[in-house]
Amino acid sequence: xxxxxxxxxxxxxxEGATVAFNCTYSNSASQSFFWYRQDCRKEPKxxxxxxxxxxxxxxxxxxxxxxxxxxxxxxxxSKLSDSATYxxxxxxxxxxxxxxxxxxxxxxx
Amino acid sequence: xxxxxxxxSHQVTQMGQxxxxxxxxxxxxxxxxxxxxxxGQKVEFLVSFYNNEISEKSEIFDDxxxxxxxxxSNFTLKIRSTKLEDSAMYFCASSEGGPNYGYTFGSxxxxxxx
Numbered sequence: 031x032x033x034x035x036x037x038x039x040x041x042x043x044x045e046g047a048t049v050a051f052n053c054t055y056s057n058s059a060s061q062s063f064f065w066y067r068q069d070c071r072k073e074p075k076x077x078x079x080x081x082x083x084x085x086x087x088x089x090x091x092x093x094x095x096x097x098x099x100x101x102x103x104x105x106x107x108s109k110l111s112d113s114a115t116y117x118x119x120x121x122x123x124x125x126x127x128x129x130x131x132x133x134x135x136x137x138x139x
Numbered sequence: 140x141x142x143x144x145x146x147x148s149h150q151v152t153q154m155g156q157x158x159x160x161x162x163x164x165x166x167x168x169x170x171x172x173x174x175x176x177x178x179g180q181k182v183e184f185l186v187s188f189y190n191n192e193i194s195e196k197s198e199i200f201d202d203x204x205x206x207x208x209x210x211x212s213n214f215t216l217k218i219r220s221t222k223l224e225d226s227a228m229y230f231c232a233s234s235e236g237g238p239n240y241g242y243t244f245g246s247x248x249x250x251x252x253x
């Protein structure tokens with residue numbers, strides 16, 4: 031089983047829609063979780079950390095489910111500019127960091 | 140907003156040649172990293188550097204790779220004898236306090252080995 035797995039998508043959604051996707055991780059001792067955003071041929075950029083209690087940043091909501099070992103990202107009222115690949119990043123208890131392969135989201139007008 | 144800068148943005152080199160990729164991390168950051176991303180694939184960890192030494196490296200980071208922080212501001216990745224399969228985007232990243240603080244990535248160097 032891969033350390034970090036994501037549904038590659040693509041998720042094609044109309045503007046204004048809500049889109050959500052998950053990322054599963056295999057190491058139950060993983061301690062920190064992040065969502066990064068990567069535009070085509072650009073560097074990953076930190077979108078948000080994922081806290082145990084769940085957290086929100088504007089239209090973005092991240093959740094952590096430790097029992098089932100997954101994190102989720104929900105984007106409300108999606109904009110054209112949200113089109114990107116969303117990378118799940120998991121930090122294990124030994125501080126090793128693993129990237130998922132990414133989930134591609136395409137928002138259409 | 141402080142940023143990590145990488146040069147060059149694109150490097151083309153012949154197989155077997157040595158290349159040096161350069162990075163200037165954010166000035167108050169203490170942890171430095173190199174990652175690579177082969178086109179269409181996921182971001183892969185190469186090496187982490189802290190307190191002037193390698194703290195962690197992956198299986199990819201074999202003897203042909205080396206890193207250096209020669210002057211307190213630059214952070215370089217050297218590939219001694221490039222292979223075709225080294226063609227990738229190489230990202231430098233820095234972090235203020237380690238991976239739990241999140242990383243700031245540079246815009247990358249696209250290395251093409253011909």
